Amino acid sequence: MSPFDVNALKELWQAVFLDSAQEIDRFFAHFYAPERTVALTDGGSLAAMAHLLPVGNLLLGEREHSCAMVYAVASDPALRGRGYGRCVTEQACLRAQALGYDAVVLHPASPPLFSFYESLGFTPFFSSCTVPLNRQSPATSGEVSLRRVPAKEYVQLRRAFLQGSVYIDFTPHALAYQEMLCGDAGGLFAAEQGGVPIGCAIIEGDGAGISVRELLCHKENFGTVSATLNRAFSSAKTIVVRAPEWAVPSGLGSSLPFGMLRSFTPLDIPRNAVKWYGPAFD
Template sequence: MRAARRDLPALTRLWQACFGDTEAEVRAFWQALFDCTPVYLRRAPDGSPAAMLCALPAELVGDDGDAVPAAYLYAVCTAPALRGRGHCRLLLQEAEQDLKRQGIRAAVLVPAEESLFGFYTRFGYRTVFTCRTETVPAARGDCSITPLTPDGWQSLRELQLYDSHLSYPPELLRWQETISRSSGAGLYRIETGDAVCCAAAERDGETLLVRELLPDCPEAAAALADKLGCREASFRTAGGTQPFGMAKSLDGTPLPQRAYLGPAFE
C-alpha cells in the first residue's frame, strides 16, 4: 500500500532503526521528496510498518540514447524484529505491480551490503551497475574548480556519458546538492590540462567522498580535496568491476548489460 503523510513519523523510526540516520536527516528527505516519490509500506499485524521502500523517479538511458521511465528503489528495509518473514518480498511485488501500472518500465536498487545481491537475485534483479573506487592524497594541482548548480552539473554530466546510465530528475539533483553542501562540499566543474570533469562530493571528516567523478581523473579528485581542506579524496567512477547496483525489467524491456548509476542516492 502507499504511505500517507500520517505514516511518516512511524516510517522515520523504521528508517532510523535500519540505517542509523538522524531524525533530522530523514525528515529533510521527506520534506524535499515525499510529494514526488511514491512510498510503499507493508504493515505488521499491530498496524506498524513492517517494511518500506521509496520509488525515486529516474530514467534508464540505453547506449542508443533512448530513455525508459525507471524507479530507483531507495531505503528498502524491514523492521529488525520482523525479518525473515517475507515482508520485503511481498512489498517488492506490490510496488513493482503498482509502478508498472504507472508506466514505469524498470526498477533499480543498490543493495546496502554485498550479501544482499544474492537476496535480490531471487526476485529477478541482476547486477547491471558496477564501479571502481580509489583513494588519493590531496594535492595542489593546476586545475580550475568551479561550483555548479544542479542544472549546470546535470548538463555537464550528460555530456560525459555515452554509455547506458541512470539519469535523475531535477528534484533528486537538488537533493544531492543539499546533501553535498550541508557537508561542506558541493557539485563542481573541474578543468585540468587534459580533461573537463564533473564531480559530486561530500565531506566526511578529513576525507572528501567524491560520489561521482566523470571522466576518471585522479588529479581532479586530489585537487578538489586540497581546495576543500581535506587530507584525501575517495572517488568513485565508471569502468570498474565492483558490483554496485541491480536492475529489473517490469515489462519485458531489455536492460543494458552494464550501465552507470551515478551519485544521487545509495
C-alpha cells in the same frame, strides 16, 4: 497516508538507518509521495516499507525508458526473518509497473544483498570503481579549478561525459536532493581547465573525510582532477572516489558490481554497452 502513518514511516527509517530527524525530514519533504510508497503492517503496526523515487530516465543511446529507484527498503528489526523485506520489495516493483515505469533500479546496501535481489528478478547491471586517492600525489601542471555548479548545469555536464553510455539521467530535482546530502564542504562541481570542463564530481563530506560519489572525466584527466581534489580538500584525512571503469587508469581500482536493474519491458541493451548508475543517495 495519514500524518500518523507518515510518522510511523519516519520512525522505522530512524530505527533501521539511524539517520537524524533533520535528514529524515529532508527526504520526506523532497521525495515522499503516498502513491510511490509501499508499506506493510503486522498486527496494525508498520512492519516494512519501500519508496520509489522518480530520479530520471534510463538512457540507451537515443532511446529513453522511464525508470524509478527502489530506495530505503526497510523492515522492523523486531520482525525480521518473516519475509517482509522480500514482500515489500516485490510490492514496490508491482507498484512501479502499475505506475507505468519501464524499469526499476537499486543499489544494494551490502554485497550479500545482490543475491537476495537477484532472487526477486533484479540483474546486476551497473558497476563502479572505488579509488582511495594518494594524499601524497604530486601537483600536476596546468591550472585546474573546482567550480560549484547548480543542479541544472550538472545535468548537462553529466550528459556530455556520459554520451554514448547506458546511464540514469538524473533530473535536477534528484540532484538537488543529492546536493543536500553533500554537506557544507561538498556539492556538485565542475573541474575546469582554462574555463573548459574536464570533469564533474559529486563531493560529499565534512572536511575530515571526503567521498566523491561520482567522478566523470576522461581517463587521461583522472590524475589531474585527482590532484585538484587533493589540493581543494587538503585538510581531509581521506578522499575516496567512485567512478566508472572507463574513467580510471588501469591499476588504480577494480570494477565491482554496484547497481541492479529489473525491467518490465524489453530494453534491447547492447551486449558490450558501457553502463553507469551515478549517485545512490547512500
